[in-house]
Amino acid sequence: xxxxxxxxxxxxxxxxxxxxxxxxxxxxxxxxxxxxxxxxxxxxxxxxxxxxxxxxxxxxxxxxxxxxxxxxxxxxxxxxxxxxxxxxxxxxxxxxxxxxxxxxxxxxxxxxxxxxxxxxxxxxxxxxxxxxxxxxxxxxxxxxxxxxxxxxxxxxxxxxxxxxxxxxxxxxxxxxxxxxxxxxxxxxxxxxxxxxxxxxxxxxxxxxxxxxxxxxxxxxxxxxxxxxxxxxxxxxxxxxxxxxxxxxxxxxxxxxxxxxxxxxxxxxxxxxxxxxxxxxxxxxxxxxxxxxxxxxxxxxxxxxxxxxxxxxxxxxxxxxxxxxxxxxxxxxxxxxxxxxxxxxxxxxxxxxxxxxxxxxxxxxxxxxxxxxxxxxxxxxxxxxxxxxxxxxxxxxxxxxxxx
Amino acid sequence: xxxxxxxxxxxxxxxxxxxxxxxxxxxxxxxxxxxxxxxxxxxxxxxxxxxxxxxxxxxxxxxxxxxxxxxxxxxxxxxxxxxxxxxxxxxxxxxxxxxxxxxxxxxxxxxxxxxxxxxxxxxxxxxxxxxxxxxxxxxxxxxxxxxxxxxxxxxxxxxxxxxxxxxxxxxxxxxxxxxxxxxxxxxxxxxxxxxxxxxxxxxxxxxxxxxxxxxxxxxxxxxxxxxxxxxxxxxxxxxxxxxxxxxxxxxxxxxxxxxxxxxxxxxxxxxxxxxxxxxxxxxxxxxxxxxxxxxxxxxxxxxxxxxxxxxxxxxxxxxxxxxxxxxxxxxxxxxxxxxxxxxxxxxxxxxxxxxxxxxxxxxxxxxxxxxxxxxxxxxxxxxxxxxxxxxxxxxxxxxxxxx
Numbered sequence: 001x002x003x004x005x006x007x008x009x010x011x012x013x014x015x016x017x018x019x020x021x022x023x024x025x026x027x028x029x030x031x032x033x034x035x036x037x038x039x040x041x042x043x044x045x046x047x048x049x050x051x052x053x054x055x056x057x058x059x060x061x062x063x064x065x066x067x068x069x070x071x072x073x074x075x076x077x078x079x080x081x082x083x084x085x086x087x088x089x090x091x092x093x094x095x096x097x098x099x100x101x102x103x104x105x106x107x108x109x110x111x112x113x114x115x116x117x118x119x120x121x122x123x124x125x126x127x128x129x130x131x132x133x134x135x136x137x138x139x140x141x142x143x144x145x146x147x148x149x150x151x152x153x154x155x156x157x158x159x160x161x162x163x164x165x166x167x168x169x170x171x172x173x174x175x176x177x178x179x180x181x182x183x184x185x186x187x188x189x190x191x192x193x194x195x196x197x198x199x200x201x202x203x204x205x206x207x208x209x210x211x212x213x214x215x216x217x218x219x220x221x222x223x224x225x226x227x228x229x230x231x232x233x234x235x236x237x238x239x240x241x242x243x244x245x246x247x248x249x250x251x252x253x254x255x256x257x258x259x260x261x262x263x264x265x266x267x268x269x270x271x272x273x274x275x276x277x278x279x280x281x282x283x284x285x286x287x288x289x290x291x292x293x294x295x296x297x298x299x300x301x302x303x304x305x306x307x308x309x310x311x312x313x314x315x316x317x318x319x320x321x322x323x324x325x326x327x328x329x330x331x332x333x334x335x336x337x338x339x340x341x342x343x344x345x346x347x348x349x350x351x352x353x354x355x356x357x358x359x360x361x362x363x364x365x366x367x368x369x370x371x372x373x374x375x376x377x378x379x380x381x382x383x384x385x386x387x388x389x390x391x392x393x394x395x396x397x398x399x400x401x402x403x
Numbered sequence: 404x405x406x407x408x409x410x411x412x413x414x415x416x417x418x419x420x421x422x423x424x425x426x427x428x429x430x431x432x433x434x435x436x437x438x439x440x441x442x443x444x445x446x447x448x449x450x451x452x453x454x455x456x457x458x459x460x461x462x463x464x465x466x467x468x469x470x471x472x473x474x475x476x477x478x479x480x481x482x483x484x485x486x487x488x489x490x491x492x493x494x495x496x497x498x499x500x501x502x503x504x505x506x507x508x509x510x511x512x513x514x515x516x517x518x519x520x521x522x523x524x525x526x527x528x529x530x531x532x533x534x535x536x537x538x539x540x541x542x543x544x545x546x547x548x549x550x551x552x553x554x555x556x557x558x559x560x561x562x563x564x565x566x567x568x569x570x571x572x573x574x575x576x577x578x579x580x581x582x583x584x585x586x587x588x589x590x591x592x593x594x595x596x597x598x599x600x601x602x603x604x605x606x607x608x609x610x611x612x613x614x615x616x617x618x619x620x621x622x623x624x625x626x627x628x629x630x631x632x633x634x635x636x637x638x639x640x641x642x643x644x645x646x647x648x649x650x651x652x653x654x655x656x657x658x659x660x661x662x663x664x665x666x667x668x669x670x671x672x673x674x675x676x677x678x679x680x681x682x683x684x685x686x687x688x689x690x691x692x693x694x695x696x697x698x699x700x701x702x703x704x705x706x707x708x709x710x711x712x713x714x715x716x717x718x719x720x721x722x723x724x725x726x727x728x729x730x731x732x733x734x735x736x737x738x739x740x741x742x743x744x745x746x747x748x749x750x751x752x753x754x755x756x757x758x759x760x761x762x763x764x765x766x767x768x769x770x771x772x773x774x775x776x777x778x779x780x781x782x783x784x785x786x787x788x789x790x791x792x793x794x795x796x797x798x799x800x801x802x803x804x805x806x
Contacts, residue, residue, distance in 0.1 A: 009452060011459040013767035013776075015745050033436030036459045037696070039751075039765025039777065049412060056414040056439045058461045215759075293440070297760055312756035319722060342418050348442075353715035356618075357700055362442025364416035373416075374442065 009058035010041025017309055018043055020074045022065050023084025024051030026363040026372065027285045027301075030293070032056045034302035040309065044084075045074040052363045053084065068092045075101045080308040082262055083284050086114045087160065104210065104261040104308040105283045112258055113283040116191045117158045126257055128250050129277050131196045131269070135189035142176045142192050149194040155179055156191040167227060169195060196277055198269035202236050203288035204251035207263050207303045210310045214252050215303065217296055217316040219244045222267070222288050228370070229287040231391065232325040234295055234318060237383060240274065247276045254281070263304045265289060287327065287372075292316075294359050294377040295323030320379035322386045326394035328362070330371040333399060344373075344397065351376075351393045358393045373398070412461035413444025420712055421446055423477045425468050426487025427454030429766040429775065430688045430704075433696070435459045437705035443712065447487075448477040455766045456487065471495045478504045483711040485665055486687050489517045490563065507613065507664040507711040508686045515661050516686040519594045520561045529660055531653050532680050534599045534672070538592035545579045545595050552597040558582055559594040570630060572598060599680055601672035605639050606691035607654035610666050610706040613713045617655050618706065620699055620719040622647045625670070625691050631773070632690040634794065635728040637698055637721060640786060643677065650679045657684070666707045668692065690730070690775075695719075697762050697780040698726030723782035725789045729797035731765070733774040736802060747776075747800065754779075754796045761796045776801070 010018045011032075016039055021028040024046025032053065035042040045061050046054040054060045063070025065088045075081040080102050093107035105113075112119040117135045124130060132149045136142045146153040153176065157166040170176045182190060201224060206216040218235035236244070251266040265286030267279045289300035298306075298314030306313055344367060348360055355378070362374035376397065378390040395401045413421045414435075419442055424431040427449025435456065438445040448464050449457040457463045466473025468491045478484040483505045496510035506513075515522040520538045527533060535552045539545045549556040556579065560569040573579045585593060604627060609619040621638035639647070654669040668689030670682045692703035701709075701717030709716055747770060751763055758781070765777035779800065781793040798804045 009458050009463075011767060013458075013747075013765055014769045015748055016765075016767070017748075029439065032459075033439050036432065036436050037762070037764050039763075039767055041458075055412050055416075055444075056435075056461070058459070058463075060412075060461075306755070311752055313759060314755070314762075315759040317760070344416075345418055345420075349714055352709070352717070356716060356718040357720070359440070359717075360442075361440050362416055362419070364414060364419070364442055366417045 008041070008043075010043055011036050011039070011058070012041030013039050016040050017079030018059075018077065019305055019308060020078035020081045021045065021053070021084055022071065022074065022081065022088055024048070024053040024060070025084045026052045026365075028053035028084040029056050029363060030285065030290075030361075031301045031305060034299060034305055038302065038305060040305060043074055043078060045070055052365055055364045066092070068095060071096060072099075072101075078102075080104045082304070082308045083110075085284070086110065086282070090114060106259065106261070109258045109260045110283055113281045115158045116156055116280075117189060119281055120191060122258065123254065123278055126253065128254060129275060131277050131279070132194040134192045136192045137189045138183055139177050139180055142170075142179065142190070143173045145192045146170065146173060146176055149192075152195045154193045154195050155182065156193065157182065157186065158188065158191050165227070196269045196271065196279075198277075199272045200236075200270050201279070202239070202247060202268045202270050202276065203232070203286070204247050204266040204268065205263060205286065205289045205292075205300060206248070206251045206255050206266075207300075207307045207313055207316075208252075208255040208260050209307045209313060210261050212256070213313050214255060215298075215313040215316045216248045216252060217289065217292060217300070218318050219247055220288055220291065228327070228329065228372075230327055230329075231387075232288050232291050233383070233387065234291045234323045234325075239270075243270070243274060243276060250276070250278070254278075262307045263289065263300050287375075290361070290375050291323045291325040291377055293361065295319055295325075295379055321381050322383045323377060323379040324383075324386045324390040325375050325377045326390045327372060328360075328374040328376060328394050328398045330368045330373055331399040332369045343399065347397045347399060351396050354396075355389055355393060358389055360393065360397060411444070411446075413446055414439050414442070414461070415444030416442050419443050420482030421462075421480065422708055422711060423481035423484045424448065424456070424487055425474065425477065425484065425491055427451070427456040427463070428487045429455045429768075431456035431487040432459050432766060433688065433693075433764075434704045434708060437702060437708055441705065441708060443708060446477055446481060448473055455768055458767045469495070471498060474499060475502075475504075481505075483507045485707070485711045486513075488687070489513065489685070493517060505711075509662065509664070512661045512663045513686055516684045518561045519559055519683075520592060522684055523594060525661065526657065526681055529656065531657060532678060534680050534682070535597040537595050539595045540592045541586055542580050542583055545573075545582065545593070546576045548595045549573070549576060549579055552595075555598045557596045557598050558585065559596065560585065560589065561591065561594055568630070599672045599674065599682075601680075602675045603639075603673050604682070605642070605650060605671045605673050605679065606635070606689070607650050607669040607671065608666060608689065608692045608695075608703060609651070609654045609658050609669075610703075610710045610716055610719075611655075611658040611663050612710045612716060613664050615659070616716050617658060618701075618716040618719045619651045619655060620692065620695060620703070621721050622650055623691055623694065631730070631732065631775075633730055633732075634790075635691050635694050636786070636790065637694045637726045637728075642673075646673070646677060646679060653679070653681070657681075665710045666692065666703050690778075693764070693778050694726045694728040694780055696764065698722055698728075698782050724784050725786045726780060726782040727786075727789045727793040728778050728780045729793045730775060731763075731777040731779060731797050731801045733771045733776055734802040735772045746802065750800045750802060754799050757799075758792055758796060761792055763796065763800060
């Protein structure tokens, strides 16, 4: 345990450890309430003082996640270095680890959340069900994959994609040939995958500590719109118990085999014929786990801190029969897309007045179309009611509806 | 609404309001998680950067709560000025209010939590049941009160007392005459009260917004040890429904009549013959409400922020049949009273390992005998089990027990 130095304002009491987080987005921000309650410290590497987490955390270091010196500085004396996103270069993480920094998750695990080709290879080796895939070096290989696996084909850049970016759906060989620009820009193979005709999407969230303790939250149903998480229902309604156990087992096995520390999110497809195929991995708190803030005995943010500090994990038990989380995205309505924060404050106030039981979580960001500005949770015994309340509140705060 | 100025790190998004808090203790600290989730800003007036709240909140102003200039500085541009404690001089609050600062609660209400004689007079005028009392100017008046009301008598300094300080129990006229030193030191009358032979202590927590909206949490049972809150059980077990409704009604009436804004805690005695008498008032989040962090749909810290900002109030509904909160006080054991933070970290880790469902909340303070260092909550369906788990965890973290 590395205690905080005297005079550092990290939230930690004397002798209590500090967690350093690379990235100043909302995931780092939402670790702050958990850190304050736990009495552990938080230090954030952000690129600007008005970033979501930098607004909420006293100990902010300014710098880029690609700058090894900045990474060293934020990690100094921290009991764990962890992440708001996956974009830190693997070689930097290896260098930090070699210098003795407790990088959690470590680069050997994290690379599977950074590089989709590495991830597919490893999951396939482990026998974890995935969509059909191939690492393709050129358009000809891509077309050949499509001819074999069937069209359309999903083409992904192995690194740097998120929220639907870095993903292209190719309808036929002609479209595949039109993707030459991605091959020109790539410095390695791209990932081709069959487009899974899924019944719905699921996510399995687990946490694992360096000691090997694991905990799994109930499997959730996720709804994506344009590649961005829109709504999460916990637990996934009507999910077959054996399938839930199988998906949870696979996620725990992945966490263990890859040596993940912290939260691991496994995004999956559930097919009409009752299979679960792994779509993506993320090794950090994840949008599919925001429901745990109000819906589980231990939130994903608290659990992530406990896991990376190698503290015993908390109970992942759900606190209500149903919890629903709906994202608040910046509206595309021209009259709402404008930067008018006062308008959002009025909507927020209206939502609180309409339903005293919903929880509106905001990230301190300026309004921009499509931007993740916050989320709403609701919980209760009647799924339809809970869903309707969360959806209405989120749509209203976003400005997509007026009443 | 006063939005935060650009560049201020208050946690608020653009256009969202800032709440200024006088005092850097654990109550201000525990407002920070709520503020971060709500997306509103928090600014704290503390006396040192290692105070509990100052560790957790970016925007800290250093200064004394008795310094009008410091109060003006922390309040500047804030949508509300509120409090971690009751010790701000009333004349300063009147001056701030006259200058247009939204002081919440305002001085006209707050004086009832600052001055016990003022409080007793007002509650008596309102017909709210209180212990027998008298404002006494000298020892002779005190003895006369005791002869009339019966011995022992409780003598209180009207201002400045907390956690059992400023309170003296006098067994007989001789003991009363020995209290001459308090009269010598006082600049006004002292408060004499009958010692209520209570069956147990209760607390009623309500919140009220400037618009007059109110919300009441379930009435809780509190156990004090040496004048310091030790354990809170929510709801109060076996409390007669009519009595609970009566106590809640009285608290709501007090909040309304006094014009309280924010959380009001009404500490009460329940007598063996089924009466509820008001003991003390506090106008801020209160130790008897810490259970709400894990046990209610809306925590007292979130509700206090909503109330002082005149946002619609959240649901005060309990989330479990029973929630128990036990304070973690610095141990009096010689081997634990020493400043050894690492020992507390080990205890904390042990407690998490033993019971993944308890929540340990720590305040970032150094260990000192009797100091409030944190608290533990547990919840569930079986009261005995919940109490035993919370008590064990708190005693273990404090170091009062070894297994």
